[in-house]
Amino acid sequence: MKPSPDAPLRDQLEFSETDVLLRDDVRRLGAMVGNMLAEQVSPGLLAQVEGVRREAIARRETGAPVDALADGLAQVSLEDADALVRAFAAYFGAINLAERVHRIRRRRHYQRAGDGPQPGGLEATLRALKDAGVTLETLQACLARLQVEPVFTAHPTEAVRRVLLEKERTIVERLIADIDRERTPTERRADDARIVLALTSAWQTSESPARKPTVADEVEHVGYYLSNVLYRVLPVFYETLGDAIASVYGERPELPRVLRFGTWVGGDMDGNPNVNADTMRAALGAQRTQALAQYRRDLRALGNVLTQTLGRARIEDAVPARADEYRRLLPDADAALNPRHADMPYRRLLDLMQLRLRLTDADHRAGYADAGEFIADLARMDASLRAHRGEHAGRFALERLLWRARTFGFHLAALDLRQDSAVHDEVLGRIDGGDWTARSVDSRVQQLHAMLDAPPQAAADDDSVASTLGVFRAVLDLRRSHGDQATGLYIISMARSAADALAVLALARIAGCVIDDQVPLDVAPLFETVDDLQAAPGVMRALFDDPRYRAHLAARGGRQTVMLGYSDSAKDGGLLASRWALQRTQVELTALAQAAGVRIVFFHGRGGSVSRGGGKTERAIVAAPRGSVDASLRVTEQGEVIHRRYGIRALALRNLEQATGAVLQATLRPRPADSREDTWRAIATDLAAVGRAHYRALVHERADFPDYFRTATPIDVIERLQIGSRPSRRRDGGISNLRAIPWVFAWAQNRSGLTGWYGIGTALQHGLRTYGQQTMTEMVRDWPFFRAMLDDVEMLLAKTDIAIFERYSRLSGEAHEAFFPGILEECLRTRDAILLLKGQDVLLADDYRLQLSIRLRNPYVDPISLLQVELLRRWREAAREDEALLRALVSTVNGIAAGIQNTG
Numbered sequence: 001m002k003p004s005p006d007a008p009l010r011d012q013l014e015f016s017e018t019d020v021l022l023r024d025d026v027r028r029l030g031a032m033v034g035n036m037l038a039e040q041v042s043p044g045l046l047a048q049v050e051g052v053r054r055e056a057i058a059r060r061e062t063g064a065p066v067d068a069l070a071d072g073l074a075q076v077s078l079e080d081a082d083a084l085v086r087a088f089a090a091y092f093g094a095i096n097l098a099e100r101v102h103r104i105r106r107r108r109h110y111q112r113a114g115d116g117p118q119p120g121g122l123e124a125t126l127r128a129l130k131d132a133g134v135t136l137e138t139l140q141a142c143l144a145r146l147q148v149e150p151v152f153t154a155h156p157t158e159a160v161r162r163v164l165l166e167k168e169r170t171i172v173e174r175l176i177a178d179i180d181r182e183r184t185p186t187e188r189r190a191d192d193a194r195i196v197l198a199l200t201s202a203w204q205t206s207e208s209p210a211r212k213p214t215v216a217d218e219v220e221h222v223g224y225y226l227s228n229v230l231y232r233v234l235p236v237f238y239e240t241l242g243d244a245i246a247s248v249y250g251e252r253p254e255l256p257r258v259l260r261f262g263t264w265v266g267g268d269m270d271g272n273p274n275v276n277a278d279t280m281r282a283a284l285g286a287q288r289t290q291a292l293a294q295y296r297r298d299l300r301a302l303g304n305v306l307t308q309t310l311g312r313a314r315i316e317d318a319v320p321a322r323a324d325e326y327r328r329l330l331p332d333a334d335a336a337l338n339p340r341h342a343d344m345p346y347r348r349l350l351d352l353m354q355l356r357l358r359l360t361d362a363d364h365r366a367g368y369a370d371a372g373e374f375i376a377d378l379a380r381m382d383a384s385l386r387a388h389r390g391e392h393a394g395r396f397a398l399e400r401l402l403w404r405a406r407t408f409g410f411h412l413a414a415l416d417l418r419q420d421s422a423v424h425d426e427v428l429g430r431i432d433g434g435d436w437t438a439r440s441v442d443s444r445v446q447q448l449h450a451m452l453d454a455p456p457q458a459a460a461d462d463d464s465v466a467s468t469l470g471v472f473r474a475v476l477d478l479r480r481s482h483g484d485q486a487t488g489l490y491i492i493s494m495a496r497s498a499a500d501a502l503a504v505l506a507l508a509r510i511a512g513c514v515i516d517d518q519v520p521l522d523v524a525p526l527f528e529t530v531d532d533l534q535a536a537p538g539v540m541r542a543l544f545d546d547p548r549y550r551a552h553l554a555a556r557g558g559r560q561t562v563m564l565g566y567s568d569s570a571k572d573g574g575l576l577a578s579r580w581a582l583q584r585t586q587v588e589l590t591a592l593a594q595a596a597g598v599r600i601v602f603f604h605g606r607g608g609s610v611s612r613g614g615g616k617t618e619r620a621i622v623a624a625p626r627g628s629v630d631a632s633l634r635v636t637e638q639g640e641v642i643h644r645r646y647g648i649r650a651l652a653l654r655n656l657e658q659a660t661g662a663v664l665q666a667t668l669r670p671r672p673a674d675s676r677e678d679t680w681r682a683i684a685t686d687l688a689a690v691g692r693a694h695y696r697a698l699v700h701e702r703a704d705f706p707d708y709f710r711t712a713t714p715i716d717v718i719e720r721l722q723i724g725s726r727p728s729r730r731r732d733g734g735i736s737n738l739r740a741i742p743w744v745f746a747w748a749q750n751r752s753g754l755t756g757w758y759g760i761g762t763a764l765q766h767g768l769r770t771y772g773q774q775t776m777t778e779m780v781r782d783w784p785f786f787r788a789m790l791d792d793v794e795m796l797l798a799k800t801d802i803a804i805f806e807r808y809s810r811l812s813g814e815a816h817e818a819f820f821p822g823i824l825e826e827c828l829r830t831r832d833a834i835l836l837l838k839g840q841d842v843l844l845a846d847d848y849r850l851q852l853s854i855r856l857r858n859p860y861v862d863p864i865s866l867l868q869v870e871l872l873r874r875w876r877e878a879a880r881e882d883e884a885l886l887r888a889l890v891s892t893v894n895g896i897a898a899g900i901q902n903t904g
Helices: 017-040 043-062 067-074 078-113 122-131 136-145 162-177 185-203 215-249 277-303 318-329 345-361 371-387 391-408 421-432 441-453 463-482 498-511 530-545 547-555 567-573 575-596 617-622 640-646 649-668 677-699 705-712 740-749 760-771 773-782 784-799 802-812 815-838 848-877 883-900
Strands: 147-152 414-420 487-493 522-527 559-565 599-605 632-637
Touching: 017 043, 017 078, 017 185, 043 067, 043 078, 043 848, 067 848, 078 162, 078 185, 078 649, 078 848, 078 883, 122 215, 122 649, 136 215, 136 649, 147 215, 147 649, 162 185, 162 215, 215 277, 215 391, 215 640, 215 649, 277 345, 277 391, 277 414, 277 463, 318 345, 318 371, 345 371, 371 391, 414 421, 414 463, 421 463, 421 487, 421 498, 441 498, 441 547, 463 487, 463 498, 487 498, 487 559, 498 522, 498 530, 498 547, 522 530, 530 547, 530 559, 530 567, 530 575, 559 567, 559 575, 567 575, 567 677, 567 740, 575 599, 575 677, 575 760, 575 784, 617 632, 617 649, 617 784, 632 640, 632 649, 640 649, 677 760, 677 773, 677 784, 677 815, 705 802, 705 815, 740 883, 760 773, 760 815, 773 784, 773 815, 784 815, 784 848, 802 815, 802 848, 848 883
Parallel strands: 147 632, 414 487, 487 522, 522 559, 559 599, 599 632
Antiparallel strands: none
């Protein structure tokens, strides 16, 4: 029997016993939001919200058509529509926070229950590895090579203002304070007051800045997660890893550094004219300032811990000797020292180190030359504490700072550089004085060899040449001023030949970016489209056979990074063709690199949505081809994914644990070979071709599809959003030149999710007819690659609402009848095939928590979607010139993105 739609939302859900506290948090926050709306707007708004919510629940529970709800919302005035959208967004913003805190609660439940470690955690992974025969010695050898590196980009699908992030943090902290309901009534009232304050001030704050963000704004945004979250949890990660090893193997070995972080913000020049050598310097300068400020704060705190005095504790001579050296070296050193601390050698050195860090930030000659000097000072004190019974007298806190300094250096995150290969070709043509792109690949390679042997002079008055060479010169400067680890990869977008990689080396030499006669850059080709992925083995074979490039590779330690593009390959050929091309490319490149004696590292360019490689990272790692992980994970984190994974410290820690555990599992005990895999690969090749053909027939081969896309989605609003510093297109043109993020974002906004499943239903039905249900079912059940892909598609289909999408489709006028029936048919075909292959009656039958999460949000997201349809109609009828309508539409875009998640 279905519950009444008049019942509160919490009563519409079948909460498990362990989720009762989540229900209470949702109820608590929901009541606060309701009271806030009544106070800040009117009781009438609250009543209107409740009425719409009940109608939305009734529509979901009874399966009624969406028309009645849509028609009622179509009568809402612009002013009321904006308030309704913001109200619904406030409700599921609270739900998002409650769910995140509940993840922390579930982790604590595992830790207290004593029923074994939480699945996916480091201890659970290590126990499984030990049971599979992995010895401590084997584990330590793997840890010595292990590198997990999240790379933060500025690719926007959600841009939460810094002030709103701080308010969210306040709410989360208050919920965590009472996570087990042990607060006193007085404490709880104080918590409630702070939550209400945060909710109310957030309501009075615009979600979007008044202007488009600059690169500097994006640096600050990413810096929030690096310096406020990851900086704090990093030592805890190593303590957790050490505890897990001790618990499983009975020993606690010294741990190497296994985590590092990267960023594209300030270095991603691909299609962004706002990024250049100046933004590189500014980005790393800002990151250095953030890192040094954190170190100074930690040193101040250490000064209150390491108060050992002469006569009470023995201290190695190296500590006071270093302090004396600094007193002679540093200006105003004596003024920085408190004479009452003269008998506290650790504290005196810490005070002088703070002064030296301030001078470092000011680029004073008496500052630290690099992070290595700073780490050496910390190591001096650590050695003294080790030698003189300091294990429980402050060494723990010092070790935490040492882990941070070793990881973040003076740069916080390594700055990757990225540029389109076409830009390099244009600049080389200007330097060479000919039509570079008219040359054959062999001719370009031959000329690049000549440039590498004798770098030509470049015209000083050519702006494009000067700008490109300035980037390489900045690399050299930044390595000198910020350390060798400050710059990361040089990524070549649209890499299609060996000449594209050699072009980077030639331009670097022309610019004088050379140390000891070697270019100090790791060059990473990025293969993006399906065709480029299929051609990647040939390109890399040519590079490995090229003597100039092999010499460069040898100087870089014989390690080659290849970046794989999930976004453009899916936009090009659909999800199935993309995922299979990515899988095959990794298999072939892994074998090629092994034969060539090169260690290959794959850099996964994933986004938040399924069609851009989104999904559970640890599942994707385990499903990767055998041998392709090889103790390394480098993956982009962008858009709403950064906020969801790294917005709360406990969740950031859990994410790092899961990723590291999955890399260890895939490296040390990959899944065993299956004799059926050759057959499955042949089937997947066939299915990918069928799916790609069906996808391209709609998206790329119908001349009228671009117009349908622009009318059946809110792409015209998305292109006006003030959430990113770069244009939405690389260059003018149709869908092929539109960036993947706005492409996917637009189809997520209209609730169709078309980019993630179109073509898959046709491919699966072809497979069922051709190979039989038993074979296809075995592929889903026993092949992690195929299972992971269909799991992702199933999740996307569960968030899809075709009835709401139909309302968007009708905005296209006559084109609706030309396109919608076929899209609907493919959606149903995909859903039915997945249910059949998984043996389920409903989507997400084995994922109760995701079912619950979606069901919590739908009554709030559905009205925003329907309001967006109505506002789009009005705005377009007004020739897209009504700014008030545009502001309301922007609110709907933000609201839907936050509500459905996995959007871009």
